[in-house]
Amino acid sequence: MTGLPDAVDVVVVGAGLAGLRAAQTVARAGRSVVVCEAGDGVGGRVRTDVVDGFLVDRGFQILNTSYPALRAAVDLDALDLRRFVPGAAVRDADGRLHRLADPRRVPTWAPRTALDALLGPGDKARIGAVTLRSLLVPPSRQAQAAERSTADELARWGLGGTPTDTFLRPFLAGVLGDRDLETSSRVFSLFWRSFALGDLTLPSRGIGAVPAQLAARLPAGTVHLDTPAEQVTPGVVRTPRGAVRAGAVIVATEGPSASALLAGRVPPPRSFALTTRYHVVTEPPTRQALLHLDGAGGPVVNTVVLTAAAPSYSPDHRHLVASTVLGVEPLPEPELRGELARIWGTPVGAWDELATVRIPHALPAAVPPTPAGLRRPVDVGDGLFVAGDHRDTPSTQGALVSGRRTAQEALRHLASGVASRA
Known part of the structure; x- marks a missing residue:
């Protein structure tokens, strides 16, 4: 040196x-x-750390290719990006699994998403209206718009209650670190635009x-x-x-x-903390590169089979699952396994714990004003x-x-x- x-x-x-x-x-x-x-x-x-040959990011992260500053700063092609499905699977309080995807980005999923009963037709239309607004209003105007909390903004669009509690809250809690959705509506609008425009990816060699x-x-x-x-x-x-x-x-x-x-x-x-637990599994609970959410409001904000998108995260035939909770204190392993078994709908007793990553200041709290x-x-x-x-x-x-x-x-x-x- x-x-x-x-x-x-x-x-x-x-x-x-x-x-x-x-x-x-x-x-x-x-x-x-x-x-x-x-x-x-x-x-x-x-x-990204290497643990027993596995790539372990400092907490679950996704790289959104729509960010202009990212495209200006790095060569995205050189990162060998691996893509996730632009959507989510949601386990509701009755144990049913709902798989949803952006029909603009995944047309083959459009019928399934349209017919899925997690959200009613009106809720889906209102989410579509929020998405359309985020795409049509220039980012500079979104960043200066009248401000309220994200929760209040969703309610203003008629998306309070069930749509927020079963889908939007668990999804945004993992993105913002904010289960109460106190985050500024300006930030939410810009984030929603980025999800509508960009691919959700990971570099093949880790974030x-x-x-x-x-x-x-x-x-x-x-x-x-x-x-x-x-x-x-x-x-x-x-x-x-x-x-x-x-x-x-x-x-x-x-x-x-x-x-x-x-x-x-x-x-x-002020900042929000996140803790991610990594498990190694021989047989993955899914082979779809799809984020899984808990629509029942449990402590796990998201869980995903990373190797479904990026097989290079594993040194061999085994798979890597990342599961995230809010805060710096991880759930006790028995409680976590119980939650994961419910969300994935499959036994997880044979999963091997690999690593726990605590990020005390994972995300700044962008709350009003x-x-x-x-x-x-x-x-x-x-x-x-x-x-x-x-x-x-x-x-x-x-x-x-x-x-x-x-x-x-x-x-x-x-x-x-x-x-x-x-």
């Missing part, structure tokens, strides 16, 4: 998506940049392939692993491996960590900047957009400094 430089134009703290995108933007502008990452690899919450590609495109020696920032002050980042002086410092860490490093210049944002445009300030003064999905939307899109726009603000700061010295 090369040593830290004494001085650069920009120091980025954190090698998650926002930090790597910020470093990429600075480097492309011809400025020198170094990234200090506390962990032993890039990606932050978007990482960590995304930050790995971003890091590989940086100049050699840019990223320094196992190099935590111990102190951030204007113009200096101090680490156990030495201090680096810089014209601008970008802190691109989780919200609570960013607040601490910046000595309270940014208040610690949010700023118009859903963008929070990134310049905190004195050449210090903050990036992350807690400054934009809680998503891959938000992290990448935040990294780019924060780097642009830092570059403007550097340019103004050069101009003032000339």
Whole structure:
């Protein structure tokens, strides 16, 4: 590992998506940049570990190909994306399984979805109307629309009660980390648009392939692993491996960590926690790459056979199932197995537990009131900047957009400094 430089134009703290995108933007502008990452690899919450040969993402994640910032930052073809069915299977309170898919995207499922009794014809029409609105209204207008909670927004469309409790709540709880659907209607509208437009995928080598590609495109020696920032002050980042002086410092860490490093210049944002349990199975409960939801309101927000979409997640013929609950405390294994047996409709006693992944700050809580445009300030003064999905939307899109726009603000700061010295 090369040593830290004494001085650069920009120091980025954190090698998650926002930090790597910020470093990429600075480097492309011809400025020198170094990234200090506390962990032993890039990606932050978007990482993939290898456990007994299986690919284990840092929690269940899906890559939505509709995100403009994603398409601008990485080569999607090089990720070898594997697709999920754009829909869900829902186990209702009476034990019936309902399989639903977007009829625009999967025409062969249209008759089944139209006739399925989980939602009535009126509910399906209203969901279609919400989808049509999300597609027709420009994202810039959606981000500034009148704001309410997602629960209130769904009720306004006539989708409160059964449609929300049996389908929309379990689906959105896994996406937003928010079972109560307090999330801003602005964020919900943009998310719903992304689901209507994009493919739901995973890179064949795990979600960590995304930050790995971003890091590989940086100049050699840019990223320094196992190099935590111990102190951030204007113009200096101090680490156990030495201090680096810089014209601008970008802190691109989780919200609570960013607040601490910046000595309270940014208040610690509220966040939602998720815990994902991974099981190895010889015979999968399904061979469809379809998200399974609990329409009865149980603790498991979603469960899916990852290898149905991406067989490369397994080193052999066995399959990998990921099941997610809200919070950082996993369900006791007997209780979890009982829930999974009910949702999947099959015995799970022979499933082998592989790993438990707790993400305390999995998703920032984007609850009202949010700023118009859903963008929070990134310049905190004195050449210090903050990036992350807690400054934009809680998503891959938000992290990448935040990294780019924060780097642009830092570059403007550097340019103004050069101009003032000339």
